[in-house]
Amino acid sequence: MSHRTGRRTPTLAIALAVVAVAGLLAGCTPSDPQDATAASTASSTRAPSPRASSSATPAPVPDVPVASADLGAVPSPVVIPPTRLRIPAQDIELPIDAVGVQADGQMEVPPLAERGGWYRFGAAPGQDEGTAVIAAHVDSVASAGLGPFARLEDLVAGDVVEVTRQDGTRRQYTVSGVRRVAKTDVPWAEIFVRDGDPRLVLVTCGGVFQPAIGRYADNVIVTADPVAD
Numbered sequence: 564m565s566h567r568t569g570r571r572t573p574t575l576a577i578a579l580a581v582v583a584v585a586g587l588l589a590g591c592t593p594s595d596p597q598d599a600t601a602a603s604t605a606s607s608t609r610a611p612s613p614r615a616s617s618s619a620t621p622a623p624v625p626d627v628p629v630a631s632a633d634l635g636a637v638p639s640p641v642v643i644p645p646t647r648l649r650i651p652a653q654d655i656e657l658p659i660d661a662v663g664v665q666a667d668g669q670m671e672v673p674p675l676a677e678r679g680g681w682y683r684f685g686a687a688p689g690q691d692e693g694t695a696v697i698a699a700h701v702d703s704v705a706s707a708g709l710g711p712f713a714r715l716e717d718l719v720a721g722d723v724v725e726v727t728r729q730d731g732t733r734r735q736y737t738v739s740g741v742r743r744v745a746k747t748d749v750p751w752a753e754i755f756v757r758d759g760d761p762r763l764v765l766v767t768c769g770g771v772f773q774p775a776i777g778r779y780a781d782n783v784i785v786t787a788d789p790v791a792d
Contacts, residue, residue, distance in 0.1 A: 642687045647727040648679060648697060648765075653714040659697060659726075676700040676710025686757055688726040689734040689789075693757040698766040701779065712767035716743060716783045724763060724787045736763045736787035743769050743781045754784070763787040 649656045662671035662680035672680040679699040686693025699712040724736040744750075754764050763786075770781030 640690060642683075643689060643728045643730050643732070644683065645681050645688045645695070645697070645726045646729050649725045649727075650718065650722060651725075652719075652722040653717050655711040655714055657699065657711045670698070672698055672700065674700075674703060674705045676703040676706040676708070676712070679712070682755070685755055686761065687728075688736075688763055689728060689732070690761060692759060692761055694754060694759070695761075695763050696755060696766065697763070701768045701783075710767075712765070712783075715765055715767055715785050716741060716769055718785055723790075724765075724785075726763070735790040737790060738785060738787045740786040741783070743783050745770075745781055746778070749782050749784070761789050763789070 644661045645659045647656070647658055657677055657679050659679045659681050660673050661683040662673070663683055665671055670680070670682065676699060679697045681687070682696045682698070686695045688695045700706075700710055701713045702709045718738050718741050720738055720740065722738040724738060726734045726736070728734065754766075765785040765787070767783050768779035768781070769783035770779050772779050
């Protein structure tokens, strides 16, 4: 089952975020302890540094997205972090941590497969525009087994996703698309956007685990649209 949205042009900050996240999701760790060595090799892969790639420009590019200096007096939107995600149809439930980008340029994601990470430099669930992205490992050596997101691929259109936020309020979404895409073909620039229609995207690894390179072949991507209040 696939779902594809129209192409959107990301800001420079989000383009940098795409590099960081793509580096992270290139290798989810395996649940089998004997694959731990291969997995640790994949997870230590360094994403290209934004500073290094900007050598041709006079001003350095920050390693993590920052607010534009051109915003002037425009107030920042109120951001309420998500703290929990639940999908009853597949008995998926896990706490959500706000994550950013590590010093090495990779997105932070909780090491345990039982926890998800919301990318705090993008949109948040409940905001009026932009894509909120939550990622989690499909499994991990630390968890010694599959995590809740291992069941993402079993979701179908219409399944309800419920996000609880830090202030206790909840936002509901309905699944509109589920797809498994080869890691080399994932359109990250279409996913990490801070404008456009609001939506929620859930990401994990999928497909066949490749022990020789310590990573899964694909990413599973679930897209969900907000339920009107």
